Amino acid sequence: MIINLSEIMSVKGKVEHIQAPIELKYFSLEGNDYSFSEKSLVDLTITNLGERSVKIEGDAKVSLLIPCNRCLEDVETFFKLKITKDLDLNYGSEDRIKELDETNYINGYNLDVDLLVYDEILVDFPMKVLCDEDCKGFCKVCGTNLNKSSCNCEAPDPDPRMSVIRDIFNNFKEV
Ligand SMILES: [Zn+2]
Ligand SMILES: [Zn+2]
Structure with missing residues (x-):
C-alpha cells in the first residue's frame, strides 16, 4: 500500500494513525519466494516533526513459511516487526542514492508500506531455520x-x- 504523506506534511505537529494492509504476496529473497501464513495490518503512526521531517512508527506481525535447512519441510516462522524511522524529506531520492542511504520505501511524498515491511523482515530474516533441533x-x-x-x-x-x-x-x- 502506498500512503501519500502530502496532507500530513502540510501541518506541523500533525499526527496520523493508519492501519495499512500488507500487500506483499511473497517475501522474495535470493530467488526464493516465501509465502505468508499470517499477515496483520501495519499499525502506523506518522508524525510531522516540522521542517519536512517525519517520524514513522509501526507495528506488525507476520509469519513466513521457511523450509527447514535439513529436511525442507516448511516451518512457520514468526516475525514481530517494530518500525521506527525518522526521515528528512528535504533529501530527494537522488541525494539518497548519492549518500548510499537505502531508504527505498519513500519516493517523494509517497510511503511504500510493503517495501518498509520488506526491509524489516530482511533485517530479522534467520540464517538458518530448523523444524526441530534434532531434525x-x-x-x-x-x-x-x-x-x-x-x-x-x-x-x-x-x-x-x-x-x-x-x-x-x-x-x-x-x-
Ligand atoms: Zn536411504
Ligand atoms: Zn527438518
Whole structure:
C-alpha cells in the first residue's frame, strides 16, 4: 500500500494513525519466494516533526513459511516487526542514492508500506531455520525424510581415501 504523506506534511505537529494492509504476496529473497501464513495490518503512526521531517512508527506481525535447512519441510516462522524511522524529506531520492542511504520505501511524498515491511523482515530474516533441533534430515543415498521413516541404506563412505587405505591393507594381507 502506498500512503501519500502530502496532507500530513502540510501541518506541523500533525499526527496520523493508519492501519495499512500488507500487500506483499511473497517475501522474495535470493530467488526464493516465501509465502505468508499470517499477515496483520501495519499499525502506523506518522508524525510531522516540522521542517519536512517525519517520524514513522509501526507495528506488525507476520509469519513466513521457511523450509527447514535439513529436511525442507516448511516451518512457520514468526516475525514481530517494530518500525521506527525518522526521515528528512528535504533529501530527494537522488541525494539518497548519492549518500548510499537505502531508504527505498519513500519516493517523494509517497510511503511504500510493503517495501518498509520488506526491509524489516530482511533485517530479522534467520540464517538458518530448523523444524526441530534434532531434525534428522534426508538420507543422502535414497532421499528418504528420516524424520518420517527410515531406510536400509548403508551410510556412505565418509572419505574416499579410506577405501584406498583399506585396499592397501587387504593387499598386504594377501602377501
Ligand atoms: Zn527438518
Ligand atoms: Zn536411504
